[in-house]
Amino acid sequence: MASGTIIESVKDAIAVASTIMESAEKEILWLLPPAMLVFGAQYGLDEKSKMLIEKGGRVRGVTAISGTYRDIVRKHLEIGEDVRHVDQYRGAFMLVADKRESISSLNVSIEDLSLDDRVVAFWTDDSSYAEYLIATFEDAWKEAVDAKKRFQEL
Amino acid sequence: MDLDTALDTTVKKQESELREMEARKRELQELAKQQRFRPSDEVSTFKLIKSIKEMVTATMTLVSSAKRGFVYVVPAEALVITSLFGINAEAKKLKELGGYAKGITNIAYADIAPAQEVLDIGEDLRHYPDYGGIYFAVVDKKHCVSAINVDIKRISLNEPISMIWTDDSTYADYLCSTFEMLWEQSVPAAERIQELLKRGSPQT
The missing domain is CATH 1.20.5 (Single alpha-helices involved in coiled-coils or other helix-helix interfaces)
Incomplete structure (x- = not known):
């Protein structure tokens, strides 16, 4: 099982996500509350994603797209990410790179998430834990709808 | 400016x-x-739990061998399972020996009886409204079971579920930290039960 580091704030989670994204060579998967995308953009995480895609990597993401978050999701699509929308997701949130390094959380408040909030997340490079997260991601991916289709609904 | x-x-x-x-x-x-x-000279193991029957067996083994206590975050349906399959009885023994038992669930009107039973045996139970995260339990700050997919449609031993069991202490620390955060955000079950009783059954 996974040995790793426990992260206890939204800001630290973003710092870790940034580190993971910098080290990614092939693929990033993310399943995040939409507010995290806003914070990520604030700290340049979308730039890291763009760099990976320009090098031939792939980025897939799942989030809950509402009118409030339409623009931020559109930016992710513009840099070449594949993004899907999921309704009322209940489960772990995560960012996984190259089927190995990950940061995930068992419970993140989807509404009213702020940069100063406390979250508890787990950062590990254990590939068996990544496998477990990827299985969860793929289930959500299958259930989710294409972001562009969601835009039309909105 | x-x-x-x-x-x-x-x-x-x-x-x-x-x-x-x-x-x-x-x-x-x-x-x-x-x-x-x-x-570290610790060797951690993990295995998958694929049905309520396996979950009951694993939980029973863990609770009956607990030395210090356990914490859990479960759906309210799980409180019916712990009552039916003797896990509450094991928890009661642990409490009588001075152990701790702390739990978090989402209590609706239909869950009052199983929640009250848990309170009656001395467990500290709290209510977390509309919990949308992963369910888990940690025994003696070491043994953990956490859900991959738990959607209990009926209380039957053959009901399929997906959970992961591990004795990794770092992972246990992570789950315990998550539990403490949720604990701070939840309310005592007794308060929630009083509130539900005051409101009355949603069907009447």
Whole structure:
């Protein structure tokens, strides 16, 4: 099982996500509350994603797209990410790179998430834990709808 | 303040935040490096639990062998299972021996009886409204079971579920930290039960 580091704030989670994204060579998967995308953009995480895609990597993401978050999701699509929308997701949130390094959380408040909030997340490079997260991601991916289709609904 | 000054202030603030984030990144990388290379003679194992029957067996074994106590975050249906299959009886023995038992669930009107039973045996139970995260339990701050997919449609031993069991102490620390955060955000079950009773059955 996974040995790793426990992260206890939204800001630290973003710092870790940034580190993971910098080290990614092939693929990033993310399943995040939409507010995290806003914070990520604030700290340049979308730039890291763009760099990976320009090098031939792939980025897939799942989030809950509402009118409030339409623009931020559109930016992710513009840099070449594949993004899907999921309704009322209940489960772990995560960012996984190259089927190995990950940061995930068992419970993140989807509404009213702020940069100063406390979250508890787990950062590990254990590939068996990544496998477990990827299985969860793929289930959500299958259930989710294409972001562009969601835009039309909105 | 004119527009240029306002823009300048915003840019400076963002630059300062980015510098702060880079510094924090380096600190966290250093921390992770130290933790990953920390020598450990512990060997951790994990296995998958695929049905309520396996979950009951694993939970029964863990609770009956608990030395200090356990914490859990479960759907309210699980309280019916712990009652039916003797897990509450084992928890009661642990409480009588001075152990701790703390739980969090989402209590609706239909869950009052099983929640009250858990309170009656001395467990500390709290209500967390509309919990949308992963369910889990940690025994003696070491043995953990956490859900991959638990959607209990009927209380039957053959009902399929997907859970992971491990004795990794780092993972247990992570689950315990998550539990403490949820505990702070939840309310005592007794308070919630009183509130539901006052409101009455939603069907009447």
